[in-house]
Amino acid sequence: xxxxxxxxxxxxxxVGSPLSLECTVEGTSNPNLYWYRQAAGRGLQLLFYSVGIGxxxxxxPQNLSASRPQDRQFILSSKKLLLSDSGFYxxxxxxxxxxxxxxxxxxTVT
Amino acid sequence: xxSVAQPEDQVxxxxxxxxxxxxxxxxxxxxxxxxxxxxxNRGLQFLLKYITGDNLVKGSYGFEAEFNKSxxxxxxxxxxxxxxxxxxxxxxxxxxxxxxxxIFGAGTRLFVKA
Numbered sequence: 001x002x003x004x005x006x007x008x009x010x011x012x013x014x015v016g017s018p019l020s021l022e023c024t025v026e027g028t029s030n031p032n033l034y035w036y037r038q039a040a041g042r043g044l045q046l047l048f049y050s051v052g053i054g055x056x057x058x059x060x061p062q063n064l065s066a067s068r069p070q071d072r073q074f075i076l077s078s079k080k081l082l083l084s085d086s087g088f089y090x091x092x093x094x095x096x097x098x099x100x101x102x103x104x105x106x107x108t109v110t
Numbered sequence: 111x112x113s114v115a116q117p118e119d120q121v122x123x124x125x126x127x128x129x130x131x132x133x134x135x136x137x138x139x140x141x142x143x144x145x146x147x148x149x150x151n152r153g154l155q156f157l158l159k160y161i162t163g164d165n166l167v168k169g170s171y172g173f174e175a176e177f178n179k180s181x182x183x184x185x186x187x188x189x190x191x192x193x194x195x196x197x198x199x200x201x202x203x204x205x206x207x208x209x210x211x212x213i214f215g216a217g218t219r220l221f222v223k224a
Contacts, residue, residue, distance in 0.1 A: 006153075032210055043216040044154075044200070051210075059211075090153050097161070097204075098144055099212050101153030 006102030
C-alpha cells in the first residue's frame with residue numbers, strides 16, 4: 001500500500017534561517033506531488049505542485065521554493081525565513097482521484 | 111476558475127442528531143468534488159467524492175453527500191452525529207486545467223455535543 005512520510009513534525013526556526021522540509025511517498029510511481037500551507041487551522045493554500053521529476057509549478061509568489069530531485073521526493077525550502085512563513089505545511093500526493101496527505105509540519109518562525 | 115464556498119465557519123449539533131455541512135461550488139465543465147476531514151495537528155483524510163453517477167454519494171464513517179447540480183451544492187450529511195465526528199471539514203474541487211490541482215474551501219468546524 002502507499003504511504004507518505006513528512007518530516008519533521010514540528011520545527012522552530014529563527015527569522016533569517018534556512019528551511020528544508022522533506023516529503024517522500026512509497027508504493028507508487030510518478031505521483032503528482034503538492035505542498036499546501038494551512039494558516040491558523042483553517043483553509044489550505046496551494047504553494048507548489050509537481051507532475052514529474054524536476055517539474056515544479058508555483059501558485060503564489062513567496063519566500064519559498066520547491067524541488068523534486070527524485071520521483072517520490074518533494075522538498076520545500078527557503079533561504080531566509082520570515083515571520084509570515086509560520087504555519088502548518090502539508091505534503092500530498094495523487095495518482096488518480098483523491099489527495100493523500102502526510103501528517104504535516106508545524107513551523108514556527110521566531 | 112474553480113472554487114468552493116463553505117458558508118458556515120462552525121456547525122454545532124447534539125450527539126444522535128443529523129448533521130449537515132454545507133458547500134457550494136463554481137466550476138467550468140464537469141465538477142469533481144470531494145470532502146475531507148482534519149483532526150487536530152494531522153493531515154487531511156479523504157471522506158468521499160463525486161465524479162459522476164448517483165447524486166447521493168456514500169463515504170467513510172457513515173458520511174454521505176448530496177450533489178445538486180441546479181443549486182451547485184455538495185452538502186455533507188450524516189444521519190446520526192457522534193462526538194468523535196468533531197473535527198474540521200473541507201469541501202474541495204479538482205481543477206483539471208493543469209497539474210490536477212485541488213482547490214479547498216475555508217473549512218467548517220463541526221462540534222458534536224454529548
